[in-house]
Amino acid sequence: MKEIFVRLDRCVGCHSCELACAVEHSRSKNIFEAISETPRPRRRLYVEYVMARKMPFLCRHCEDAPCVRACRTGALTQDPLTRIVTHNPDKCIGCWMCTMVCPYGVIGREWERRIALKCDRCPGREIPACVEACPTKALVFMEQEEFARLTRLEAAEEVAKSYRIAG
């Protein structure tokens, strides 16, 4: 299964992913129209600034997700195969239990209906909108193995370089 991975050293904090996310979850899927829609399309991921670092936060779709456990109405469910945590707005009662237990603070509020709001990994899209919008490729959508390979490549490159320098 592909996941959204973050290459933290590449985020420049331009907030493009946030805009793309909100637009993707609008009716029109077009920024110029989306800004005047009601309810206002909302982002489901957040670019934060911590320790002078720019960090995109989005649902990690955790294994045995705490939000799913805490949900008393069955609005949050996890697909056993894809591990995607889906939120059913019709079942949500806005009790905020999921918000309170989420360790990453990525469950927000849909303002108008006073219910929870979270990443749905853009069903119907091959690549999630945030990933596609990222101009520096800080967000990538790939298999876990593929991502680990990237990191390995990077490390190997460094080692090889130092080896060459050492002669």
Next chain:
Amino acid sequence: MKVVPTICPYCGAGCPLGIKVSNGEAIGIEYITDHPLTKGALCPKGNAALEILYHPNRIRSPMVRERGGWREIGWDEALELLARRLMEVKEKHGPDALGFLSSAKATNEENYLFQKMARLLGTNNVDHCARLCHSPSVVGLRKALGSGTMTNPIPDLANSRCIFILGSNFAENHPIVSRWVLEAKDRGAFVIVADPRYTPTAQLANLYLPLRPGTNIALLNGMMAVILREGLADFQFIAQRTKGFEALRASLSDFSVEKASEITGLNPADIVTAARAYARSEASAIIYCMGVTQHATGTDNVLACANLALMCGQVGRPGTGLFPLRGQNNVQGASDMGALADLLPGYVPTTDDGGRRRLASLWGREDLPPKPGLTVVEMMEAAIEGKIKAMYIMGENPAVSDPKAGDTLKALEKLEFLAVQDLFLTETAQLAHLVLPVACWAEKSGSYTSTERRVQWSEKAVEPQGVLSDLEIIGLLGKKIGLWDKTFSPEEVLREIGLAIPAYRGITPERLKASTEGIFWPCPDQSHPGTPILHRDRFLTPDGKANFYPVSHQPPKEEPSLNFPLIMTTGRMVAHYNSGALSRNILPLSRYAPSLWVEINPQDAEEMGLVEGERVRISSPRGEVEAMVRISEKVIPGLIFLPFHFPGVNFLTLKELDPEARIPAYKVSACRVEKGGSHGV
């Protein structure tokens, strides 16, 4: 309706408490949200504080004990009696036959005037319960750093990157402290808790060290050994700002983390982790409390804490320092005011001729008695020996709070005359010849000094009914005895305090009343903003340098034996307060624990066949008490825990004193648990 700002009458944190007053009656509590310490928060005790105010059990009239009961008398008669009896004893047996217990719950002004009265009467036999909680901090930190107080304000903990908590259960005792520890944790701080019992505080820890009771020094020395071995000490700091490091290094040369592990029962890897985390962080703080002080080695324990902080240079900056959390709302102030047998106001030793005479001249005398007086526990011993004939106790309940309280009862019963001044007819008051009812915190104004050294003004919210404030009583009494010719307002006394104590010189009633957040002493003049962080550039020692005092582990005075196979330790719980004189009378609090309970490890409980809720008898070589069993893994096998808010617990505790600070070794006693109390299962 108006909101009157007062200071919460419970613990030493000094939280502000707004009282809603309408038509002269207190109708509710309001949170004071702009206070930097609390941001409005209050613990359950603070929330229930108003219950004291109109409590039906409050005594409302002076009473004398007569055969068969109490007789209510008028104020004039009561003061006349008190003055006459005290003077009779003084004339017959000399001033040192008098004993005075001041109160860490009374205002600065009341404590100041109370000790002034004792000393003008010619004795230094004036002490208060600081002796029973933090006298080792006063002695130890004064030796090491030059001041026996907390170095930094509580909210400053938020700036710490590593917080080492030793023998403190602030989550229950000073709940507001947890706010700032959690804040630091939110900012990435590493929290270490060392406590034999898995308290709510320990639940906050990143690393929990369940050490054996009474092995603090071994743990601290073990950490220091690691720090030295790994070169993590701040040698620049040591060289520039301290003395005596070589002796410490030498004393630790044969100590190791393995030895520490053997003594404390901790995993050596955990001690190493703790040492590295504390030494390496940019700002580390040590919070400690009675788990450190209430030992026969209390002073040594405190010195070991100071050694660790000094060795790593973790003093004098934001987020660093030592945080001895004081227990009562004015225990810091009462100590500052010199309600201590060996120290005059401003921590001037009674033996310091210059300082003493300076004070004497302020009081219009040639000189004051130089000989240090008797401390709390010593006074009781002296009473048993018949050396002390009369005692005047202001707002303390030694019958519950003293160690080996059976002796205290004997002592109090033996006195020729005992006067007690309190809100309720406490266990101590019941033994008195004369009982004087007093105003509670909301019925008087005055200043309190919190554990942070934050001096704050508490405003009178309602008029007292039938009772006088401690200050008024002392004023009238002194007038009757002829020590002075008028009574005093709190403002007048505070101004005199400013003259007597240099650290309070800049603290005036006007400034305190105008300030929402109080002033940190030392505050040498009226334009000085106060000193939230001590030891920034120099220590308060005479030469400005801090001192290392090598200390080593000594086994507790009492080890488990065949007859008494368990170790008992005591502590507090959130809903109760000290001797319980206040909290046990208040339903919203007492419902959380109406009677005494004892925590026992499941393993021990199984061996003894005890079940949850069962009543047991706990006895030590000194006495026994009954309690309800709570089976819990919070205590390690072989250890039991009792909250000390209930009468009887201190019948069991040990009276061994720390040689310097004269604090009793409350925290470790041997005991046994037997099935079946008088009420059966």
Next chain:
Amino acid sequence: MGYEVLVRPERCISCYACEVACAREHGGLSNVWVLPQGVPILCRHCQNAACLEVCYTGALEQRDGEVIFHREKCTGCELCLLACPFGAIGLDGKRAYKCDLCSHRRQEGLMPACALTCPAGAISYSCVADFSHRKRGIAGLSWAMGYERRGK
């Protein structure tokens, strides 16, 4: 508008301050319950709240993100108690009682007592956006430190 009582259970020190404060503000009965696990439970003021749906006397009403209880309409049938998924409704002998977010205090512009009094800062009266933003800040710390260790 938009404010909720939100809890960070990991901060709760089980000190019962909220219970004592709530009881004081509500005539001796607390509408919040601190469980030994360190979780204060109180009415979540749900949307399409179950309690409201089962109440046939109209004693419960949803307005502006708040479930309001009208005591005078309550018959003490206990259906709401049964329906509430959190056990956040109590019964004082005859009638139900539940958290009213300290409506009397909010009228004076003051926060609910439990949120203000909590010494550990476990209970907050804030909006979801601020609450989650703060949580992200905390989570970000360890993430950032992980990267720092990686030398990036």
Next chain:
Amino acid sequence: MKALEEYSWCPAVQEMLRQAEKLDIETAWCRYEAQLPQCGFGELGTCCRNCMQGPCRIDPFGEGPQKGVCGATADTIVARNLARAIAGGAAAHSGHAKHLAHVLLLWAEGKAPDYTVKDEAKLKAIASRLGIPTEGKDIPEIAKEVAEKALEDFSEKETPVAWLVTNVTKGRAEKAVQYGVVPTGIDSAISEVMHRTSYGVDADPINILMGGVKCALADFAGCHMATDLADVLFGTPKPLVTIANMGALKPDAVNIALHGHNPVLSDIIVQVAKEMEEEAKAAGASGINLVGICCTGNEVLMRHGIPPITHSVSQEMVILTGALDAMVVDYQCIMPSLATVAECFHTKLITTIPIAKIPGATHIEFREEAAREAARQIIRMGIEAFKKRDPAKVRIPNYTHKAFAGFSTEAIVWALSQVNKEDPLKPLIDNIVAGNILGVCLFAGCNNVKVPQDSGFLTIAKELARNNVLLLATGCGAGAFARHGLLTPEATEEYAGEGLKAVLTAVGKAAGLEGPLPLVLHMGSCVDNSRAADVAVAVANRLGVDIDKLPVVASAPEATTEKAIAIGTWAVTAGLPTHVGVVPPVLGSPLIAKVLTQDVKDLFGGYFIVETDPKKAAEKLLDAIRERRKGLGI
């Protein structure tokens, strides 16, 4: 929840921040936090919005796009953005100067009777510098010619900008000619930058940068003109003493703050306020208390000793005291948020200039022809507001420091002449040569929300003073020193190295002061950086070397505005190693960054030092000074 020191080192501001939190009032710091994280493309300068095919952004990590739609590279985009910032700064400074030139002309024509020429000598000196014969002419006539000459300098003409070439060393002028960066008109230099950076014109990053340099030199001319004409109209500052910080607000007086940059209106208000004391007393006040904010504050401080109470990023805090009755603003560095904060209090925010209005503020249009009338109207509004002041909301932070100010170039030369009548610069030069003074540093610039307010100024200044560097300051930087007590002889005693202390004491004594000169010499508002340039030019001319050889450096540790970028650029062009404590938006182009910090040294001798850590910055400035000394062989 950061510690207050992380926002500001000024205790008064800290107290007001607490007040802001209590009253739930939003401040610049809150808005900054809400902005975080800020867009990296903007921070790096690699976002281009100059045409509607954009916006285009260049991926700094190399995986994404490397060129804009038109093909512009990061280098081109960064250079274009930088040049446009310089143009913005130059427009602001020279707009200020142009305003004064118009006033002088109006007065000379008899249309602005409320003004006068206060410093006739300076007017004549300027005229002679410009080659205008003064013999036999009366003052209005000279004023008219000078004003016309000034206005001429704005438009395109055959000759170089007069205010530039007559005010720099010969060497500098030659360099400018050599690299083709001599502007022939201030406005035309600005419009040229706008032209060459628009879609499809200049794509050569270095060429664009040189266009920026040309515009920066026009900015210098604008600054110098503004200083000159302000001195002519309102008098050249002389040393004086006052108090600084918010404690200067009086609880019982009508407090009116003068905020912005131009003395044109504020100086008149100072004059008129004296006449309206009675009116204020009739309203129950003890009088009228004028206070200054930012550079308008510096202007009236330098000439009238009006207490400066806060600067730049903390301007909103003044309203939070609840004791400010009116804040009258002209232009530049005025936060629109002032109107929002003022709404929470009785304070009247009054805008006065047609090109600078703020929603929510009261606008009183200021016309030079009826200056006193406008001033009266404004003060009256303050008195009216005073009546509505809520004493319960008043909380004046009780912090003040004594501050010496008024050190114009003329005043400094005068003080030095008390040591040596014939050759005033000799003592200064001798002491530099002897090493008693290691060098000179000019502090300029604003406060920036990204830097704990004042921390950069204080840290660097103390470090340099300890190393015997003579310190000059202008603008909000000077304000920072004022509020922290560094404009005092006591600060000299406390912080100056032995050599510097001896020199300042000797000059101070000779000039009739009890003790030494203050540690930092306050030279005026931010346009008055030209005064410091004048000192450098005079020393260079006296020594017969060019400025790029002198041990003189500049520092803007908390720079904020486009004006600061323009000033920095001309300081570098003038040959000064120039420190900036905030990262400017140029790092997206390694080429431009390298040119500005290294290569430019070969062209003009000066260069940028970008260093956000003030301690390290001080080290680098000292190194630059030592290097220069080595070059001179001293």
